[in-house]
Amino acid sequence: MATKKLLLLAGDGIGPEAMAEVKKLIAAMNEKGAGFAIDEGLVGGCAYDAHGQAISEEDMTKALAADAVLFGAVGGPKWDSVPYEVRPEAGLLRLRKDMELFANLRPAICYPALAASSSLKQEVVEGLDILIVRELTGGVYFGEPKQIIDLGNGQKRGIDTQVYDTFEIERISGVAFELARTRKNHVTSMEKRNVMKSGVLWNEVVTATHKAKYADVKLDHMLADAGGMQLVRWPKQFDVIVTDNLFGDMLSDVAAMLTGSLGMLPSASLGAPDAKTGKRKALYEPVHGSAPDIAGKGIANPIAMIASFAMCLRYSFSMVAEADRLEAAIAAVLDDGLRTKDIMSEGKTEVGTTAMGDAIIAKF
Ligand code: NAI
Ligand code: MG
Numbered sequence: 001m002a003t004k005k006l007l008l009l010a011g012d013g014i015g016p017e018a019m020a021e022v023k024k025l026i027a028a029m030n031e032k033g034a035g036f037a038i039d040e041g042l043v044g045g046c047a048y049d050a051h052g053q054a055i056s057e058e059d060m061t062k063a064l065a066a067d068a069v070l071f072g073a074v075g076g077p078k079w080d081s082v083p084y085e086v087r088p089e090a091g092l093l094r095l096r097k098d099m100e101l102f103a104n105l106r107p108a109i110c111y112p113a114l115a116a117s118s119s120l121k122q123e124v125v126e127g128l129d130i131l132i133v134r135e136l137t138g139g140v141y142f143g144e145p146k147q148i149i150d151l152g153n154g155q156k157r158g159i160d161t162q163v164y165d166t167f168e169i170e171r172i173s174g175v176a177f178e179l180a181r182t183r184k185n186h187v188t189s190m191e192k193r194n195v196m197k198s199g200v201l202w203n204e205v206v207t208a209t210h211k212a213k214y215a216d217v218k219l220d221h222m223l224a225d226a227g228g229m230q231l232v233r234w235p236k237q238f239d240v241i242v243t244d245n246l247f248g249d250m251l252s253d254v255a256a257m258l259t260g261s262l263g264m265l266p267s268a269s270l271g272a273p274d275a276k277t278g279k280r281k282a283l284y285e286p287v288h289g290s291a292p293d294i295a296g297k298g299i300a301n302p303i304a305m306i307a308s309f310a311m312c313l314r315y316s317f318s319m320v321a322e323a324d325r326l327e328a329a330i331a332a333v334l335d336d337g338l339r340t341k342d343i344m345s346e347g348k349t350e351v352g353t354t355a356m357g358d359a360i361i362a363k364f
Contacts, residue, residue: 003035003036003037004034004035004036004037004067004068004316004317005037005039005065005066005067005068006026006036006037006038006039006066006067006068006069006070006312007039007040007041007059007062007063007066007068007069007070008022008023008038008039008040008041008069008070009040009041009042009043009055009059009063009069009070009071009072009091009095010040010043010072011043011044011045011046011071011072011073011074011088011091011290012044012045012046012072012073012074012075012076012079012088012290012295013073013075013076013289013290013291013292013295014072014073014288014290014291014294014295014300014353015044015071015072015073015074015290016072017295017296017298017300017302017353018072018073018286018300018301018302018304018305018306018353019070019072019305020353020354020357021302021305021306021353021354021356021357021360021361022070022302022305022306022309023038024357024358024361025306025309025326025357025360025361025364026038026309028361028364029322039062039066041055041056041058041059041062041063042055042056042059043055043059043071043074043088043091043092043095044073044074044075044079044088044089044091044092044290045074045075045076045078045079045082045088047059047091048079048082048086048087048088052086053086053091054074054086054087054088054089054090054091054092054094055090055091055094055095060094060095060098063095063098063099063283064098064099064281067279067282067316067317068282068283068284068312068316068317069095069099069282069283069284070283070284070285070305070308070309070312071092071095071283071284071285072285072286072290072305073285073286073288073289073290073291074088074089074091074092074289074290075087075088075089075289075290075292076088076290076292076295077292092285095283096136096137096269096283097137099269099271099281099283100137100271100272100281101136101137101269101270101271101281101282101283102135102136102137102138102168102171102172102270102271102272103133103134103135103136103171103172103175103269103270103271104133104134104135104136104248104252104267104268104269105131105132105133105134105179105267105268105269105270105311105315106131106132106134106252106255106256106265106267106287107129107130107131107132107266107267107311108128108129108130108131108132108235108252108255108256108258108259108265109128109129109259109327110125110126110127110128110129110258110259110260111259111260111264111330111331111334112126112127112331112334112335113331113334113335113337114259114260114264114334114343115127117260117343117345118258118259118260119257119258120232120258124233124234124235124236124258125235125258125259127236128235128236128258128259129183130235130236130238130239130240130241130255131179131183131239131240131241132240132241132243132248132251132252132255133172133175133176133179133240133241133242133243133248134243134244134245134247134248134249134251134252135164135168135169135172135242135243135244135245135248136245136248136269137168137245138163138164138165138168138244138245139162139163139164139198139244139245139246140160140161140162140163140244140245140246141160141245141246142163142245143160143161143162143163144161144163145159145161146159146160146161147159162196162198162244162246163198164198164201164202164244166201166205169201169202169205169206169209170205170209171272172242173187173189173205173206173209173210173242174209174213174214175242175270176189176240176241176242177209177210177213177214177217178214179240180214180217180239180240181214181216181217182320183239183240184239185216185217185218185239186217186218186219186220186238186239186240187210187214187217187218187219187220187239187240187241187242188219188220188221188222188227188238188239188240188241188242189202189203189206189219189220189221189222189241189242189243190221190222190223190224190227190241190242190243190247190251191203191221191223191224191243191244191247192223192224192225192247193221193223194223198244202244203221206219206221206242207219207221224243224247224251227241227243227247227251228250228251228254231251231254231255231258232254232258235255235258241255256287260343261301261342261343262287262288262304262342263286263288263300263301263303263304263340263342263343264301264303264304264307264343265286265287265288265304265307266284266285266286266287266304266305266307266308266310266311267284267285267286267287267308267311268282268283268284268308268311268312268315269282269283269284269285270282270315279316280315280316282312282315282316284308284309284311284312284316285308286304286305286307286308287304288304294341298352298353298354299340299341299352299353300340300353301340301341301342301343301353301356302340302353302356302357302360303330303340303356303360306326306330306357306360307326307327307330309326310323310326310327310330311323313326325364326360326364328363329360329361329363329364330360332363333356333359333360333363336359337349338351338355338356338359339351340352340353340356
């Protein structure tokens, strides 16, 4: 069996604590012949402390050569005053840029055991399983011009520019259509074509891509603001949502919070398929940060990191059965009443990071 090359970048704060649980899981899978080869590197503040960069060239080279990168979290008050270019986040931004991770996948899944603690009514979120596909390397966060101009009359002007080219919209919608085929076969594309030229083009290119290659998938278009309303009103109408960088940033945060705590939320970022092997570069990470307020206490919720590894199994290694089993193990442990502090509620059993990881591995 070909080895599966994983690079683990645990980072700072609770990153290493959550990653330790995934390492145990991988070791357990390897005992049964899964064949993962693990390498580890430094990213973020710990990398800065070691060699003055948020990620070293050596670790970047390893990331580019890996089948998948598992990323913990970076940052913390210790590095608040380091120079901007080498701040902890620069490590993550460099990885996203050099690996050309243009597709950010954020699932919003409602575990049955947690449906009652959502801020929405239980029937609105129960059984929810949607996926937001956000364009990650283009749009208004990167478009030029991007500047603040002094107008000389006591006024300044701040400028950001939303730019999308055909190929960028084609490739992100392609990812969404392909993922939809493995799910409920339904894509909703969101933009604001009523007020934005880039929205008009987005709508045109998604429609053309659908017609040319994915006509078997159901496609709807929705204005992004209406989409925000619908996500809160009746999120179960969606399967896959595809949208640009800015709308995706906001809509994925909204969708995520339908289902609970930051400590539960995984994500994946994918690049283009390799011309020879067809494999996509990929990085998997929890949505949460390094949580300095709870770091070192052994109480961090490892589920976001473990669920990110489930996405890795699914999308980088086509280990769909294993990914399903891992997600089922998480649901089963929650059904049993085990809770880390962040998701604790009355009558449940509070456990720490390690015990939660062990319980999930035991059910897997
Ligand atoms: P955060 O996500 O680290 O924490 C927000 C709150 O949620 C905290 O109260 C924290 O204790 C709690 N929390 C987060 N993850 C949890 C988990 N797994 N289990 C239990 N509780 C959890 O965001 P915050 O506080 O805004 O940022 C802290 C640091 O993390 C900053 O340096 C920030 O720049 C960095 N950060 C890094 C990210 C990354 O590495 N991708 C993303 C977001 C923030
Ligand atoms: Mg955000």
